[in-house]
Amino acid sequence: YPTLTNKTYVVMGIANKRSIAWAIAKTLDAAGAKLVLTYAAERFKSGLESLAADLNGEALLLECDVTNDAAIDTTFRTIHEQAGPIQGIAHSIAFADKEALRGEFSEMTRGQFAQALDISAYSLTAVVKAAKPYFAQDASVITLTYLGGERVVPNYNLMGVAKAALDSSVKYLANEYGPHGVRVNAISAGPIRTLSAKGVGDFNSILSELEQKAPLRRNVSAEEVASTGLFLLSSMGSGVTGEVIHVDSGYHIL
Ligand code: 0WD
Numbered sequence: 001y002p003t004l005t006n007k008t009y010v011v012m013g014i015a016n017k018r019s020i021a022w023a024i025a026k027t028l029d030a031a032g033a034k035l036v037l038t039y040a041a042e043r044f045k046s047g048l049e050s051l052a053a054d055l056n057g058e059a060l061l062l063e064c065d066v067t068n069d070a071a072i073d074t075t076f077r078t079i080h081e082q083a084g085p086i087q088g089i090a091h092s093i094a095f096a097d098k099e100a101l102r103g104e105f106s107e108m109t110r111g112q113f114a115q116a117l118d119i120s121a122y123s124l125t126a127v128v129k130a131a132k133p134y135f136a137q138d139a140s141v142i143t144l145t146y147l148g149g150e151r152v153v154p155n156y157n158l159m160g161v162a163k164a165a166l167d168s169s170v171k172y173l174a175n176e177y178g179p180h181g182v183r184v185n186a187i188s189a190g191p192i193r194t195l196s197a198k199g200v201g202d203f204n205s206i207l208s209e210l211e212q213k214a215p216l217r218r219n220v221s222a223e224e225v226a227s228t229g230l231f232l233l234s235s236m237g238s239g240v241t242g243e244v245i246h247v248d249s250g251y252h253i254l
Pocket residue numbers: 013014015016018019020021039040064065066067092093094095119144145146147188189190191192193194195196197
C-alpha cells in the first residue's frame with residue numbers, strides 16, 4: 001500500500017457496513033490516511049460512530065446532505081479548519097425512488113427524475129466546487145458509477161440516466177480541475193449487495209448474470225473496488241484523470 005500518513009481524505013456515503021464507501025474508508029485507514037466521514041442524515045450517525053471505532057485512526061464525522069448547498073459549504077469549511085488541506089474525496093452517493101428502478105423506464109415522473117439527477121449526479125460537482133479552495137496539491141476525487149449508465153441494464157432505468165450524467169460530469173470536471181492539479185475519476189463497480197442495491201428490481205439476476213458470463217466468472221467485492229479507489233486516490237494514479245475504471249470481473253467487455 002502507498003503511505004497516506006497525515007493526508008486528509010473525505011469519504012462520503014457510508015450508510016452501513018455493507019456500503020462501498022465503508023470499504024474505501026477501511027482501505028484508506030489501513031494506508032494511514034486521516035479520515036473525514038460524512039453521512040446523509042442524523043439517523044446514520046450512531047451506526048457510523050460504531051463503525052468508525054474500529055478504524056486505526058480517529059475519524060472526523062460530519063453530517064452532509066448533498067441536496068443542500070449551504071450544508072456542503074459548511075462541511076468543507078469545517079473539514080479544512082479541522083483537518084487541513086484535502087488530499088482526496090471519495091463520493092459514493094446515489095439515490096432514486098425505487099418505484100423508478102423497476103418496470104417501464106418512461107413511467108418515472110419529472111420529480112423522480114430531478115431528485116435522482118440532483119443527488120446522484122449534480123452532487124459530485126457541488127462537492128468538488130465547495131472543496132476547491134481547500135484541495136491539497138495533486139488532489140484526487142473519485143466517484144462510483146455503474147454500467148447501466150453506458151448501456152441498458154434491466155430495471156436500472158432512471159439510475160442509468162443519472163450515471164450517464166455522472167460519467168459525463170467526471171470528464172468535464174477532470175478537464176476543468178486538471179490545471180489546478182486535481183484529478184477526477186470514476187470506478188464502475190460490478191453489482192454488490194448493499195442497501196442501495198436492494199432498491200434495484202431483480203438485483204439477484206444482475207448478480208447471477210455476471211457470475212455466469214463475466215471473464216472472471218465471479219462477482220466483485222467492495223474491497224476490490226476500494227483497492228482500485230486507493231490507487232486512484234493516491235499518487236499511484238498520478239497520471240490518470242477523466243477515466244472510468246471498471247471493477248466488474250471484466251463484464252463490461254462483453
Ligand atoms: O451494486 C452496487 N451496490 C453498485 C453501487 C454498483 C455500482 C455503483 N454503485 C454506486 C451507487 O450507485 C452509489 O453511487 O456506489 C455508490 C455507493 O452505493 P452503495 O455502497 O451500493 O450503497 P449505500 O450503502 O446505500 O450507500 C449510498 C448512500 C446512501 O445510503 P441510503 O441507503 O441512505 O441511500 O448514498 C448516501 C447515503 O448514505 N446518500 C446521501 N448522502 C448525502 N446526501 C444522500 C444525500 N442526500 N442520499 C443518499
